[in-house]
Amino acid sequence: MSDTGTKIPRFAVVGRVNKGKSSVIASLIENDAVKISPRPGTTTECVRYDVEVDGRVLFSVIDTPGFEDAPRALHWIKQREETAADRVERVRELVAAFEGTDDFVQERRLLRPILDGAAILYVVNGDEPYRRNYETEMEILRYTGQPAMALINRSGSGAHVDDWRRALNQYFKLVRFFDAHAVAWENRRKLLEAFATLEPKWESSIAQAVSALQAQEERRTYQVANIIADMLVDALTLHLSVVLPDERALPHERSRLERDFHDRLRDIEKKAHQKIATVYLHRLDDWSPETDIELGPSDDLFSKETWDVMGLSPRALLTLTTLTGAAAGGAVDAAVGFASAFTGTVLGGLGGLGVGVYELTRRFASASNVADQAMSAVKDPKDGYRVRVGPHPSLNFPFVLLARSLDHASRVQAWAHAKKELPPPGEGESVVDRIDASTKRRLSKVFSTIQKKYRDVPREARAELRKLVHQLADQ
Numbered sequence: 444m445s446d447t448g449t450k451i452p453r454f455a456v457v458g459r460v461n462k463g464k465s466s467v468i469a470s471l472i473e474n475d476a477v478k479i480s481p482r483p484g485t486t487t488e489c490v491r492y493d494v495e496v497d498g499r500v501l502f503s504v505i506d507t508p509g510f511e512d513a514p515r516a517l518h519w520i521k522q523r524e525e526t527a528a529d530r531v532e533r534v535r536e537l538v539a540a541f542e543g544t545d546d547f548v549q550e551r552r553l554l555r556p557i558l559d560g561a562a563i564l565y566v567v568n569g570d571e572p573y574r575r576n577y578e579t580e581m582e583i584l585r586y587t588g589q590p591a592m593a594l595i596n597r598s599g600s601g602a603h604v605d606d607w608r609r610a611l612n613q614y615f616k617l618v619r620f621f622d623a624h625a626v627a628w629e630n631r632r633k634l635l636e637a638f639a640t641l642e643p644k645w646e647s648s649i650a651q652a653v654s655a656l657q658a659q660e661e662r663r664t665y666q667v668a669n670i671i672a673d674m675l676v677d678a679l680t681l682h683l684s685v686v687l688p689d690e691r692a693l694p695h696e697r698s699r700l701e702r703d704f705h706d707r708l709r710d711i712e713k714k715a716h717q718k719i720a721t722v723y724l725h726r727l728d729d730w731s732p733e734t735d736i737e738l739g740p741s742d743d744l745f746s747k748e749t750w751d752v753m754g755l756s757p758r759a760l761l762t763l764t765t766l767t768g769a770a771a772g773g774a775v776d777a778a779v780g781f782a783s784a785f786t787g788t789v790l791g792g793l794g795g796l797g798v799g800v801y802e803l804t805r806r807f808a809s810a811s812n813v814a815d816q817a818m819s820a821v822k823d824p825k826d827g828y829r830v831r832v833g834p835h836p837s838l839n840f841p842f843v844l845l846a847r848s849l850d851h852a853s854r855v856q857a858w859a860h861a862k863k864e865l866p867p868p869g870e871g872e873s874v875v876d877r878i879d880a881s882t883k884r885r886l887s888k889v890f891s892t893i894q895k896k897y898r899d900v901p902r903e904a905r906a907e908l909r910k911l912v913h914q915l916a917d918q
C-alpha cells in the first residue's frame with residue numbers, strides 16, 4: 444500500500460542536480476520566485492509550494508535538492524534488504540541512520556517528503572544521452588513504493604528522447620514530456636490531468652484543481668481584454684495643452700510638448716503591457732540590465748517599422764474611412780481642411796490617396812495653436828496662446844496599439860515562468876490582418892467616435908470597444 448498521506452495531493456519533484464527540477468516547478472505553478480540557475484546544486488533544501496485558487500490550496504509541489512550519491516545509497520540499502528516487501532523500511536532506515544551526519548545529506552532531504560506521502564515527479568534532461576548510472580536513483584525511488592511519474596524536460600532536440608522513454612518506462616507508471624521553457628496552459632493542464640491517474644484517492648481533488656485553474660485562465664482573457672480596451676480609450680483621448688505668453692514661444696515649446704505627448708502615449712502602452720503581464724503572474728517592471736533584451740526599432744510604438752508591420756495598409760485605411768465615414772482623427776479640431784480634401788477625392792485617385800493616407804497614417808501628432816484651428820472657438824481668457832497637442836489624429840494609431848497589445852498578450856500567455864525573458868514578437872502576419880472586415884469597420888467607427896468625443900467618451904462607445912476587444916482576445 445502506498446502512503447499518500449493527506450487529501451491534498453503532494454508531489455515531490457526529484458532528479459539529479461541541474462536537470463531542471465526547479466524550472467519544471469516554476470513553469471507548472473507559475474512562480475517566478477523559484478530559484479533556478481545554471482549552477483548545479485542551486486536547490487539545497489526542500490521548498491514546498493502550495494497552489495491556491497481563491498484562497499484554497501489545490502495541491503502542493505515540493506522542490507528538492509538533486510541526488511548526489513545514489514549508487515552508494517542504493518548499495519547501503521541493498522546490503523540490508525531481505526525481500527522487496529521491506530525495501531521502504533530500508534529507505535526509511537537510511538534517512539534515519541545518517542541523521543545529524545554529513546552523509547547522504549541531499550538524498551535524505553529529497554527522500555523525506557516522499558516517505559511522508561508525496562508522489563514522485565522524476566525530472567530528466569532529454570537533451571543529454573541516457574546513461575546507465577541513472578538507474579540507481581530510479582531504483583531508490585521505486586523502493587519507496589510511492590506513485591511516480593517521469594518527466595522528460597528539454598525534449599526539444601529529440602535526439603535522445605527515445606532512449607530515455609524506453610528506460611523510464613521500466614521504472615515509471617507514466618512518462619511525459621514537459622519542457623520547462625516552453626509550456627503554456629494546455630501543457631500544464633495535461634500534466635495535471637496525468638497527476639490524477641497516479642493516485643485514485645486524489646482524482647477528485649485534481650479534477651477540482653484543473654477546473655479551478657481553467658476558470659482562472661478564462662478570467663484572465665477577460666481581464667486582458669479590459670486592460671486593452673481601457674488603454675485604447677486612454678491613448679485615444681490623451682491631449683496636452685499649455686498656455687504661452689506670446690506667439691514667439693511656440694516654436695520652442697512645440698517640440699517639447701510633442702515629445703512629451705508621445706512619451707506619455709508610450710507610457711500608457713507600457714503600463715498596460717505590464718498590467719497584462721501581471722495578470723499572468725509575470726513581472727515586467729523589475730528587469731535587471733542583464734536580463735533586459737536590447738530594444739530594436741520595432742519595439743518603439745512610433746517607429747516606422749512598427750507601423751508598417753502592425754498597422755493597417757494604406758488601402759485598408761482608405762476603405763475603412765470611406766465605409767464608416769470616420770474622419771481621420773486630425774479631424775478632431777482641425778479636420779475641416781483635410782476632410783474636404785478627402786471628400787473631393789475620387790476613390791483610388793492617386794492624388795487623393797496620397798493626401799488621405801498621409802493623415803491617416805501620420806505617426807506623430809503635432810502641437811498647434813488652438814485659436815488658429817478652424818473648429819475651435821476657444822480663446823484663452825488671459826489672451827495668451829493656448830497650444831494643444833493631441834488627441835492623436837491617425838486612424839491607424841489605435842490599430843497599431845491594438846495589434847501590439849494583442850501580440851504582447853499572446854507572448855505573455857506563452858511565456859513559461861522558468862524563463863527570464865518574454866518570448867520574441869510573433870513573426871509573419873500582423874494581428875490586424877487577421878481581423879475580419881466587419882470587425883475592422885466596427886473598430887474604426889468606435890475609434891473615430893472616441894477620437895472625436897475625447898473630452899467625454901460616450902458610455903456606448905466604451906462598451907462597444909470592450910465587446911470587440913473581448914471577441915479578438917478570445918480568438
Ligand SMILES: Nc1nc2c(ncn2[C@@H]2O[C@H](COP(=O)(O)OP(=O)(O)OP(=O)(O)O)[C@@H](O)[C@H]2O)c(=O)[nH]1
Pocket residue numbers: 458459460461462463464465466467478479480481482483484485486487507508509596597622623624625861
Ligand atoms: N533551454 C532550457 N533550459 C532549461 C530548461 N529547464 C531548465 N533549464 C536550465 O537548466 C539549468 C538548471 O535548471 P534548474 O531548474 O535550476 O535545475 P535543478 O534541477 O533545479 O538544479 P539544482 O537545484 O541545482 O539541482 C538552468 O540554467 C535552467 O535555465 C528547459 O526546458 N530549456
Ligand SMILES: [Mg+2]
Pocket residue numbers: 464465466478479485486506507
Ligand atoms: Mg533546483
